[in-house]
Amino acid sequence: MVQLFSRHRQQIVSCDTPGMSTLRDQALESFLKLGFPNTKMEAWRQTDLTECLARGYDYPVERMPEEDTQKVFRCNIPHLDTAIIGQLNGWYVSKDVPLMELGNGIIMGSLAEAKKKYPELVEQYYGTVADSTSEAFTALNTAFAQDGVFIYVPDNVQSPKPVQLINVIQHDENLFLQSRNLIVVGKNARLSLVHCDDSYNHQASFSNIVSEIVIGDNAFMDHYKLQNLNNSSTLITTTCFRLGAAASLESHYLSLNGGLLRNNIRLHFNGPHGIANIYGIYLMDGKQHIDNQVFIDHAHPHCTSNEMFKGILDEHARGVFNGHVLVRKDAIKTDARQSNRNILLTDTAKVNSKPFLEIYNDDVKCSHGSTTGQLDNEAMFYLRQRGIGEDSARMLLMFAFADEVVGKIAIPQLRQRIEDMIKKRLQGELQICEACVLHCSTPEQPVEFYIDLSKI
């Protein structure tokens, strides 16, 4: 890896400002000290990367040809109007326009291009939210990442439609890729971002994606992370949020498939009265592995955070949840809630759940809870006694369990589509995506069981 870096240094740093090059060198040094995480480290005790790392990977340092991007980036959620930006194998797909500047001042496009075109703007935020000194994967990403997505919403601007970031892996060799996203939502601004991680074929891949998200004072961000990858893919995402005063965030982690998924979520309240709701649903089977690590830093008073992660695990799947809420000394009137609930469908599925509160002040309202169990037998009997077959009864209960999280999706068309995908997933019918993850195989055919009638 390091040899790779020295060999291709020229190529890798080509878009950097001098400040960023320095950051790269420091990050590389940190990574050399840290190394890849192993299970002796507390934060990685339950997630073993040995097997994933042992597979050989191609590491693309050159932009790959954009083949037929029209075909790759199709998304047809009926009536969902989004601005789509795509990444293929970690590279921003430009369609000849690497960076769009919209009339209202919104900039979105390639991060590499943004570094060249708006060096001051990028430098003001880049590397300031993510921690490249103590987190190995962030350090590695900072050292190597060449491209990714940059979104800038200026102060007082409301992004008119949701932005959909589609991150597709499609390659004939195993791929190791690292992309880096920087998203800045200005003061009083508003952005809705749907971030999809998909793979199209069954080739192994290892993705290390770092996103830095800065949300200005009084701004609002609605954030969705949708993960539907093949079983030989490893995806490590690190998303670092910084929330200004009275800013609010709704974040949704929707993990439907993947070989090994690890979501590091780091949130820092950078001013008082911030609100963060972080929801997660994961449906894993086979030997799939999901690990959600949430760290919330209540550094300022009067902030509210709420984590709700729910999972259904089948066969030999593994789930890990670590929630860490730090309430600092001055963060009075903190309201922090953490909950992780799991349903295990087999004896061989396993969950390690550790919600954890670290509180240095008395004037707070905090709670945490974790439950892991089977489907409720009493409820199963009740449903079946009304003539509902065993499979449908299980499906109803699982869907109801998942829907507590999915129901929080604020974009109705997206919620509808995710509900359909979850039904398919629970019935064992959801494939990894043929095109964009939201273009799930047969969109015209609603999934047959009666769930949404309550809205009539």
Add this chain to the structure above:
Amino acid sequence: MLLSIQNLHASINGKEILKGVNLEVNKGEVHAIMGPNGTGKSTLASVIAGREVFDVTAGEILFKGTNLQKLSVEERAREGIFLGFQYPVEIPGVSITNFMRTAVNEIRKYKGLDPLSGGEFIRFMEERKKLVEITSNLTNRSVNEGFSGGEKKKNEIFQMAMLEPALAILDETDSGLDIDALRIVANGVNKLRRPDNAFVVITHYQRLLDYIIPDFVHVLFQGRIVKSGGKDLALELEEKGYDWIKKEQEA
């Protein structure tokens, strides 16, 4: 003969609860089963419904002439057995509408009928709500979640009205109800009575039987039906209490 139970023995975790129950129910009849707490009334209801935690160790249950032994819980339900639960289960996230639509259509499918469309279903549901005098919009709420005791019991009657069973077993649907709720529950049963269906009403108190007039009253005691009679037996029990039965059994 709708239901015929012969020498039924059932146990849970090796503990025998039902020790030779005999019971015959014909179409058009209402039977009341009474008896002190813990004698096996709910167990009998669960075993008829096919709950797997109970082992049937001897005897048999025939329903419309078919031995129920091999039928699953849902198959029994689709054949027309309905159990009004003593303790209805809360199911967060599943609305009553979805629940009932899934149930109605699965039963229709079993009978080879087309599913009801959304509109047809809603109309049918409204009609049934009216029939059992449910005015609140219970139906948009999650099944039993946060319901009061009375609401839960009324909801059982509503579900019974939706599914139109051949045999409805109501397990203490009257306990904990105020007089208005009791009247709604009893009216529901009376309106649904037909020459081709039957009811087994499990109750603790004679009170319900002022509203639902039974054809037969049985006393279940320590896992056996020890006494059967007409509606007067309920009055006699009310007067003399269960000690009377106990003494008689000991004698």
